[in-house]
Amino acid sequence: MKSDSSKNKITEILISAPTLSWLTVFFLIPTIMAIIMALRPSNPYGDLLPGWTLENFKTIFSPIYISVVWRTIWVSILSTIICLLFSVPVGYYMARLSEKFRKIILFLVIVPFWTNFLIRIFAWKLILNPDGLIHKTFVFLGIIPSGGSLIYNTGTVILVIIYTYLPFAILPIFAAAERFDFKLLEAARDLGATRWLAFLHIFIPNISKGLMAAAAMVLIPCLGSYVIPDLVGGTNSQMVGNLIANQAFVARNIPMAAAWSTLLMAMILLPLGLILCVKILLDKNKD
Amino acid sequence: MMNDFLIFENISKKFGKQQVINNVTFPVSKGEVFSLLGPSGCGKTTLLRICAGLEEPDNGRVILDGKDITDFSPNKRQVNTVFQNYALFPHMTVRDNIAFGPRTAGWNNKKIASEVHFFLELIQMSEHKNKYPHQLSGGQRQRIAIARALINRPLVLLLDEPLAALDLKLRQRMLIELDTIHDQIGTTFLFVTHDQSEAMSISDKIAVMNKGVIEQIGTPAQIYEAPTTSFVAAFIGDTNFFEGTVSEMINSEISRIAPSDFPEITVYNDKHLSIGTKVYLSIRPEKLNIAKTQPNTDKLINIFKGTVEDIIYLGSMTKFWVTTQNYKLSIIKQHSSFLLDEEPIRWKDEVWISWNPEHGYLLDQYAETDENLLTIPT
Ligand SMILES: Nc1ncnc2c1ncn2[C@@H]1O[C@H](COP(=O)(O)OP(=O)(O)O)[C@@H](O)[C@H]1O
Ligand SMILES: [Mg+2]
Numbered sequence: 272m273k274s275d276s277s278k279n280k281i282t283e284i285l286i287s288a289p290t291l292s293w294l295t296v297f298f299l300i301p302t303i304m305a306i307i308m309a310l311r312p313s314n315p316y317g318d319l320l321p322g323w324t325l326e327n328f329k330t331i332f333s334p335i336y337i338s339v340v341w342r343t344i345w346v347s348i349l350s351t352i353i354c355l356l357f358s359v360p361v362g363y364y365m366a367r368l369s370e371k372f373r374k375i376i377l378f379l380v381i382v383p384f385w386t387n388f389l390i391r392i393f394a395w396k397l398i399l400n401p402d403g404l405i406h407k408t409f410v411f412l413g414i415i416p417s418g419g420s421l422i423y424n425t426g427t428v429i430l431v432i433i434y435t436y437l438p439f440a441i442l443p444i445f446a447a448a449e450r451f452d453f454k455l456l457e458a459a460r461d462l463g464a465t466r467w468l469a470f471l472h473i474f475i476p477n478i479s480k481g482l483m484a485a486a487a488m489v490l491i492p493c494l495g496s497y498v499i500p501d502l503v504g505g506t507n508s509q510m511v512g513n514l515i516a517n518q519a520f521v522a523r524n525i526p527m528a529a530a531w532s533t534l535l536m537a538m539i540l541l542p543l544g545l546i547l548c549v550k551i552l553l554d555k556n557k558d
Numbered sequence: 559m560m561n562d563f564l565i566f567e568n569i570s571k572k573f574g575k576q577q578v579i580n581n582v583t584f585p586v587s588k589g590e591v592f593s594l595l596g597p598s599g600c601g602k603t604t605l606l607r608i609c610a611g612l613e614e615p616d617n618g619r620v621i622l623d624g625k626d627i628t629d630f631s632p633n634k635r636q637v638n639t640v641f642q643n644y645a646l647f648p649h650m651t652v653r654d655n656i657a658f659g660p661r662t663a664g665w666n667n668k669k670i671a672s673e674v675h676f677f678l679e680l681i682q683m684s685e686h687k688n689k690y691p692h693q694l695s696g697g698q699r700q701r702i703a704i705a706r707a708l709i710n711r712p713l714v715l716l717l718d719e720p721l722a723a724l725d726l727k728l729r730q731r732m733l734i735e736l737d738t739i740h741d742q743i744g745t746t747f748l749f750v751t752h753d754q755s756e757a758m759s760i761s762d763k764i765a766v767m768n769k770g771v772i773e774q775i776g777t778p779a780q781i782y783e784a785p786t787t788s789f790v791a792a793f794i795g796d797t798n799f800f801e802g803t804v805s806e807m808i809n810s811e812i813s814r815i816a817p818s819d820f821p822e823i824t825v826y827n828d829k830h831l832s833i834g835t836k837v838y839l840s841i842r843p844e845k846l847n848i849a850k851t852q853p854n855t856d857k858l859i860n861i862f863k864g865t866v867e868d869i870i871y872l873g874s875m876t877k878f879w880v881t882t883q884n885y886k887l888s889i890i891k892q893h894s895s896f897l898l899d900e901e902p903i904r905w906k907d908e909v910w911i912s913w914n915p916e917h918g919y920l921l922d923q924y925a926e927t928d929e930n931l932l933t934i935p936t
Contacts, residue, residue: 457612458645460632462659462710472658476649 308529317523362444447481569618596767
């Protein structure tokens with residue numbers, strides 16, 4: 272038994288070797304390079320100066336940027352939650368559909384990917400434009416004041432983020448729901464549970480892996496998003512991604528950009544680590 | 559009526575164009591084990607689901623303990639189901655699975671703990687209470703499913719082929735266990751199976767189903783000894799069919815019938831069918847005697863000569879197929895004496911077949927296709 276399991280370990284390492292080297296080359300090394308870069312001083316012309324400094328990190332945590340960091344976090348979390356709230360019922364009903372309709376809906380979920388991401392974001396600009404039909408209708412109905420705007424604010428950023436990442440949430444949840452044995456819901460009903468309780472206590476825990484995958488698929492790109500706030504957000508909806516772009520392309524302060532990137536990395540790895548911990552705990556509970 | 563605890567009344571159900579349940583009516587008495595027995599696809603599960611509220615009948619009513627529960631949702635009915643593949647909750651331990659119903663019903667923790675303990679003991683699974691379903695064997699899962707349903711103290715326990723997923727030995731053991739649990743708890747069992755031996759051994763009453771209708775309801779012995787239709791006769795055990803017309807009334811209960819291509823047969827005609835009536839006779843293989851010498855002739859006993867075509871020795875009994883005239887009769891000889899002392903019957907031997915008129919049974923209904931259910935169609 273023992274030699275068998277150690278053999279398995281070796282096989283496991285061999286099998287994961289390509290993935291590991293890929294991650295090392297394209298993830299670990301760049302991350303370390305970014306951290307090193309963040310510790311370098313520079314002058315206003317964008318030249319790197321000799322020596323090391325913690326100035327860049329101090330700047331990050333200065334009060335003027337706190338609001339951007341905070342916005343990045345809450346916009347991402349809120350968008351992720353809304354995406355999940357939409358995706359769970361969608362995934363549930365998709366899994367219950369007949370083979371034919373399921374394929375049609377699956378196709379509809381995937382079809383936005385056929386158009387370039389930037390073009391789709393620009394489409395939103397047109398749709399929500401003050402000269403657009405939606406804006407005019409909303410003004411006419413009194414939903415927004417005539418001087419108001421549907422675009423260039425944080426709400427719009429959230430809307431477009433949800434629009435963009437919803438398919439990424441639906442797919443893993445649907446995959447989990449498709450594997451779910453719907454007889455279990457009948458069993459729960461038979462044992463006295465209402466529809467809602469059966470859904471909550473039986474369906475949700477059994478698609479938890481899909482939920483976590485969906486959360487990661489939305490949250491991580493959300494935290495790093497900069498195109499969406501850049502195009503449909505206003506000056507008050509900047510996110511960390513915008514700061515990085517700004518430092519790199521406008522201020523030409525590469526160490527500053529690296530410092531922001533390091534922070535972003537930490538913000539992504541933190542929830543990811545949390546999700547992993549929960550996953551491991553859940554798996555442990557099972558065995 | 560007093561005893562009619564659960565009543566299915568004129569239940570009909572269609573799926574698309576297919577009439578799955580066709581105007582079914584039957585009562586189940588309190589505390590009994592009532593089996594729905596029939597081939598796969600005859601509508602047993604559908605009927606059970608209608609009782610559980612998981613399927614809505616197009617027509618008819620379900621009455622439980624005097625209450626019409628037809629329109630109750632599943633969680634409002636005092637019935638619980640042991641599902642065909644158990645449908646245990648994979649993310650819950652054995653204990654949590656069993657406690658699911660009580661927790662949903664909002665029992666207090668102390669009562670839940672003591673009841674869960676009681677049922678874990680009853681099914682002898684206490685030591686596995688913290689395991690997950692995937693860590694259990696088929697028989698253990700089945701016991702959890704039974705406990706999970708019974709803990710809610712249902713008025714009726716519905717069991718959908720609870721043993722079908724188990725291997726033969728385990729199936730027989732679980733059958734005895736089920737019987738024991740029934741004796742201890744006393745709950746009414748509505749038991750669905752396609753396996754006639756299962757139904758025979760556990761049931762107080764059996765309803766034999768075929769294509770969405772109930773063909774016969776009775777005790778296992780009634781169903782076996784006095785089948786009213788060719789389907790029941792052929793589906794439960796093996797039998798021999800004869801078709802003929804009543805030709806002579808010997809006395810008020812004994813008649814002779816004349817099959818078209820077989821000598822006259824003396825039958826027990828307690829239904830007083832008159833001369834000329836077309837009748838169908840069913841005789842179980844073990845009711846036929848087979849002998850190498852001519853048995854004592856009594857005028858009323860049917861005696862025919864035939865040739866042995868096939869012999870299957872099964873230890874406790876031997877099966878023979880004997881041709882007489884154009885008929886191939888199936889005969890079972892039980893071995894109650896030491897076989898090696900007798901002169902054996904061999905292939906192609908001339909033998910005498912005989913049976914008492916009382917051992918045959920006249921059917922009310924006959925369909926030729928039912929002969930396909932026999933081991934060797936006549
Ligand atoms: N939900 C359903 N939709 C369509 N047809 C069904 C459905 N459930 C059962 N049937 C059909 O009804 C018939 C009876 O099914 P069922 O009650 O499961 O039979 P049994 O349990 O006796 O094997 C079968 O022909 C089956 O295909
Ligand atoms: Mg069935």
